[in-house]
Amino acid sequence: MKGKDIELNDQHFSKLCNLVYKHTGIALTEAKRELVKRRFSPRIRELGLRGFSEYCDLIDHKGGSELTLFTNAITTNLTSFFRESHHFDYLKNEILPNFYRKHGHRKLRIWSAGCSTGEEVYSIAISLREALLDIDRWDIKILATDIDTDILHQANRGIYEAKRLEAFPSDWISKWFKKGRGANAGRYQAKQSLKDLIYFQHLNLIEPWPIRNKFDVIFCRNVIIYFDFDTKKKLVERFHKVQNDGDYLFLGHSENLHNTHIAYELIGKSMYVKGKAGC
Numbered sequence: 039m040k041g042k043d044i045e046l047n048d049q050h051f052s053k054l055c056n057l058v059y060k061h062t063g064i065a066l067t068e069a070k071r072e073l074v075k076r077r078f079s080p081r082i083r084e085l086g087l088r089g090f091s092e093y094c095d096l097i098d099h100k101g102g103s104e105l106t107l108f109t110n111a112i113t114t115n116l117t118s119f120f121r122e123s124h125h126f127d128y129l130k131n132e133i134l135p136n137f138y139r140k141h142g143h144r145k146l147r148i149w150s151a152g153c154s155t156g157e158e159v160y161s162i163a164i165s166l167r168e169a170l171l172d173i174d175r176w177d178i179k180i181l182a183t184d185i186d187t188d189i190l191h192q193a194n195r196g197i198y199e200a201k202r203l204e205a206f207p208s209d210w211i212s213k214w215f216k217k218g219r220g221a222n223a224g225r226y227q228a229k230q231s232l233k234d235l236i237y238f239q240h241l242n243l244i245e246p247w248p249i250r251n252k253f254d255v256i257f258c259r260n261v262i263i264y265f266d267f268d269t270k271k272k273l274v275e276r277f278h279k280v281q282n283d284g285d286y287l288f289l290g291h292s293e294n295l296h297n298t299h300i301a302y303e304l305i306g307k308s309m310y311v312k313g314k315a316g317c
């Protein structure tokens with residue numbers, strides 16, 4: 039079967055879309071047919087299956103590690119350091135300087151939901167270290183979660199090709215990253231001072247969350263764009279429950295809460311604060 043095109047007919051495509059939706063919340067459209075074919079074909083060959091029909095049956099009935107590979111194969115992990123930089127500016131210039139006055143304590147909880155390979159969560163950690171000169175007096179935890187186990191592992195390692203950081207000045211890079219050696223020559227690794235603020239956890243946003251605390255800021259950017267309206271609404275209702283009035287929710291540049299009627303107020307470009315009348 040190697041090299042041969044594996045046929046993906048309407049019936050199997052629709053079955054795969056249903057499986058992806060059921061397990062990830064990601065709503066695939068017809069436009070993604072070729073992508074689906076490209077992403078799953080290597081695994082079908084590897085398993086020696088006869089085609090998409092057998093593969094769908096396997097996912098449907100086996101679950102377990104095959105399901106993990108299945109979900110890992112369908113996610114889109116595009117990200118970058120300080121992507122949509124206005125969110126980090128707002129964190130540094132508005133949220134952090136006013137935090138103690140607003141709350142009367144220095145316990146800060148942030149969630150990067152759909153953290154991909156970690157650039158977002160390290161950008162948050164750098165922003166905190168740059169803005170809070172008295173950071174040792176703070177109790178800070180940044181939760182970084184993703185459904186994709188492979189990219190979460192990469193995020194945890196925090197090792198990046200030099201080109202991922204080429205937009206930044208070299209003294210800034212050496213402040214926050216260690217130069218890789220040996221097998222990692224030409225790469226950079228996030229310093230321990232950043233890692234100490236972060237804990238990584240595998241989490242599927244559409245399944246139950248083992249989360250008890252509230253989050254002052256949630257970054258869920260460029261994730262709900264892959265969800266349909268109902269999945270997005272349910273997810274944001276759950277975010278609402280793990281935040282207090284006045285807490286912040288940051289979405290991606292093309293995402294919004296239009297017509298969800300959830301009590302978040304738009305306060306800037308893709309930035310919301312919990313509490314005021316629904317959108």
Ligand SMILES: C[S@@+](CC[C@H](N)C(=O)[O-])C[C@H]1O[C@@H](n2cnc3c(N)ncnc32)[C@H](O)[C@@H]1O
Binds near residue numbers: 064
């Ligand atoms: C395009 S990346 C966005 C990364 C980062 N937030 C940013 O804006 O640069 C989307 C991420 O959402 C994750 N994702 C998709 N569906 C998910 C789900 N049901 N639960 C948790 N993470 C999910 C993907 O694995 C992927 O890493």
